[in-house]
Amino acid sequence: MAALTLPGRRTTRGAPTRAEFRVGGWARSIVLLCTAMYFLVPVVASARYALEGAHGTYTLAAVTALFHDPVLLQSLLTSVEISLGAAGITLVLLTPTSVWVNLRMPRLRRAMESLTLLPLVVPVVVVVLGIYGAFPTAVVASPVLLALEYVVLAMPYSYRAIDGGVQALDLHTLVDAGRSLGASWPETFRRVLVPNLRTSLLSAAFITIAYSLGEFAMANLLSFTTFPTELFQIGTEQVDEATAVSVFALVLTFAVLLGLSLLGGRRRAGGLRRGATLSVGGGDGIAAEVDAVLGHVDPGVPGIVHETREVP
Amino acid sequence: MATASGVLEAGSARPVGGGVPPRAGVRVELDQCERRFGEVAALDGFSLAIEPGELVALLGPSGCGKTTALRALAGLEQLDSGEVRIGGSDVTAVPPNRRGLGMVFQAYSLFPNMTALENVGFGLRLRKLVASERRRRAHDLLDLVGLGAQSGRFPHELSGGQQQRVALARALAVEPRVLLLDEPLSALDAKVRAQLRDEIRRIQLEMGITTLFVTHDQEEALSMADRVGVMASGRLQQVGSPDEVYERPVNAFVAEFVGSVSRVPATVGAGATVEVLGRSVPLPAGQAAFAPGSRVDVLLRPESFAVHADRDGLGLVVRRAFLGPVMHAVVALPGPVEIVATLPSSAAGEVVVGSAVRVEATGSPLFVTEPRPEAR
Incomplete structure (x- = not known):
């Protein structure tokens, strides 16, 4: 482009010069660096504390100890199960809801947005009691109760993720096209809408999983042993081990979310070739x-x- | 209903697109259809019959109900009352996915997550066609619309015209009994639109598929359709061949909507004539119901005027539009009346903006109607 070949001079079209690009680049780098430090410094400090041994040496003892603690591993498994369950219920409940509201009842869109914000303002205890009253004892006595509650508590975020994706689609046209080509409603939903909502659905799942994996208050209140409650328990006795677990959980969660995110973006990117x-x-x-x-x-x-x- | 596999039989004729055989169309009927949205009647006793293999264009202003009629035929709009028949069968209560229709939409409707080939093969996949046959047929159809080389591209890698071609191929892939086109060209630029218009007509004729085409563009309707239906307020005002609708409109709305007309005050004379712009011209056939001496408005096509440069003329040229071999001159007459006249470009030298002209009616009016209330 001509604008990039005239260093030091503003082009007639007012495009930035190379010098301005350079300054802009530095500014962006500084902002990114500050943001990265804000998030990374506490993690690095925690990791250093967890790995620090006697006399300034470093050891993996605290990390390896994690894998020899059956209670901790079981609590991790429980939390993963609960979070996956919550994510599954979220997608199954909220995706058709959002599609139906946008397709058939667009006047209810505002009401749905308000409704899904309620968990932010309703006290957690009220949500717990509501779910307690609505489900049989077999459910409320099991970790399924936590999954149900996390669906509700993550809904202000997960519904927005899904609804944003649904609204970004030309929903009516895609549905009509699918139907006119011979697809039934379930087929239209499964073959046309879900693949095109992939990113939104993954986002909603990420949010719910992240929320569920880290939730402490409700699990503790209801006396369930989940990863956060067990972490808290360990922390009262062995701080370095608890810190190691926290860092490990953080890295693991980040890796899982990054993997899912890359998986979600792969298909679309596959349609384009670099330089095409x-x-x-x-x-x-x-x-x-x-x-x-x-x-x-x-x-x-x-x-x-x-x-x-x-x-x- | 024809099955997808039906066209894949060995030895079938392949005159089109290297693998897409023609098929006999079916008769389509919409009978006394009613559809209301609140207080607005989108369809108000709408009836239309389309003969097998025929292309009918529904033409009308925005909100006249033409898209509702098409969607009702597709099953995408539920009727309040009335009946839809395809091939003699009542399909009013049949869901859209079981009507065996193909549809191309106004908006780009390709599935964004699928390539052009996958889009075309979508309907065939639903019909459980084996993958190799599905690919072959999808390729044939992409060849038919001239996009064989773009089969691996995603919708966002295709231009608007290319997307609509793929949408057409996708609609044809399921071997529809009826093809429905809902303003498929309206989002395209003029050049691509003209090209795709010809292509759609060619394919429709070669495949012999019954087609309903909705448009607000009269040029499209008149140039493509076997018959044109003009709609207003949920009703079919007239349906007929393009020249019939253009030359013999049944009411003032059709006359004014299709083509260009000028409304000029006139007086009915004796012997089925009408006095207009100082000349006596014959009343159009079937319009002799006005008593001699009645004041009326006549609707005249631009080609029904003669314009002469004349310093003593009562007309004033206010605009000119050069259209190649002919020119349109807008002339203001006392009344006030404004007419549009066509004159050969070669003879328009003295008819310039601001010049005085004499205007004569040279032909029979298109339609004679009561004067507008404010003119009485």
Whole structure:
């Protein structure tokens, strides 16, 4: 681009010069560095504390001790099960709800938004009592109770994640297209909507899992042994081990979420090749350039022209 | 209903797109359809019959109910009353996924997560066609719409025109009994629109598929359709061949909506004539119901006027539009009346903006109607 080849001078179109780009780059780096430090310094400090041995040496003793504590491992397993259950219930309940509200009852959209915010203002104890009253004893006496509660408590965030994705789709057209091609409602939902809501659904699942894995107050209140409550218990006796567990849990959660996130983005990115050119509209005279870039010649479509943009 | 596998039989004719055989269309009927949205009647006793293999265009202003009629045929809109029949069977209560129709939408409707090939194969997948056959048929259809080389692209990698071609291929892939086109060209630029218009018509004729095409663009409707239905306020005002609708409108709405007309005050004369702009011209056939001496408005096409440069003329040229071989001149007449006249570009030298002209009616009016209340 011409704007990038004229250092030190503002172009006639007012585009930033190279010097301005450089300053902007530095500013971005500083902001990113500050943000990274804000999050990483406590984690690094915790890791250092957990790994510090006698006389300034470092040891993995605190970390390896984790894997020899059956109660801790069981609590971790319980928390993972609860969080996966909560995420599953969230997706099964909220996705059709959001789709239906947007498709058939758009007037209720505001009401749903308000309704899903209620867990933020209703005291946790009230939610607990409500769920206690609504489900049989077999359910409320098991960790399933926690999963149900986490669905409600994470709903202000998870519903927004799903609803944002649903609203970003041309829902009516996609549904009509699917139906007109012979898909039943469940098929339309499964084959058309869910794949296109993938990112939103993963976000909702992340939020619910993250919330469930870290929730302490309600699990402690209801005397369930989950990962956070067990961590708290260990912390009262062996601080270095508890710190090691915390760091380990943080890294593990981050790795899982990153993995899921990459998985979610893979399919869409797969459609594009680096350096490929996208057709995004009409405009005369650029078709040959597009075809040259893509290595395609389209003899069947003379006169079809494209505007182009580079895929980074 | 024809099955997807039906077209894949060995030895079937392949005159189109290297693998898409023609099929006999079915008759479609919408009978006394009613659909209300609150106080508004989107369909108000709407009836239409489409013959097998015919392309009917529904034309009308925004909100006239044409899309509702198409959606009712597709099963995407529930009727309050009335009946929809396809191939003689009542499908009013049949859900859209079981009507065996193909539809192309106004908005880009390709599934974003699928390639062009996968989009075209979607309906075939639902019909449990084996993968190899599905791919072959999808490729055939992409070839048919000229996008064989783009089969691996995702919708966001295709231009608007290409997306609509893929949508057309996708609609045809399921071997629909009826093809429904809901303003599929309205989002495209003029050049692509004209090209795709011809292509849709070519494919429709070659496949012999019964087609309902909804548009607000009269040029599209008149150039593509076997018959054109003009709608207003949920009712079909007239249905007929393009030249019939253009030349013999049944009411003032159709006359004014289709093509360009000028409304000029006139007086009914003796012997089925009408005095307009100082000349006596014949009343249109079937419009002799006005008593001699009645004041009326006549609707005249631009080509029904002769415009002569004349310093003593009562007309004043207020605008001109150059259209190649002909020119449109907008002339203000006393009344006040404004008319649009067509004149050959080669003869329009003296008819310039601001010049005085004499205007004559040279042909029979398109339609004669009561004067507008404010003119009485």
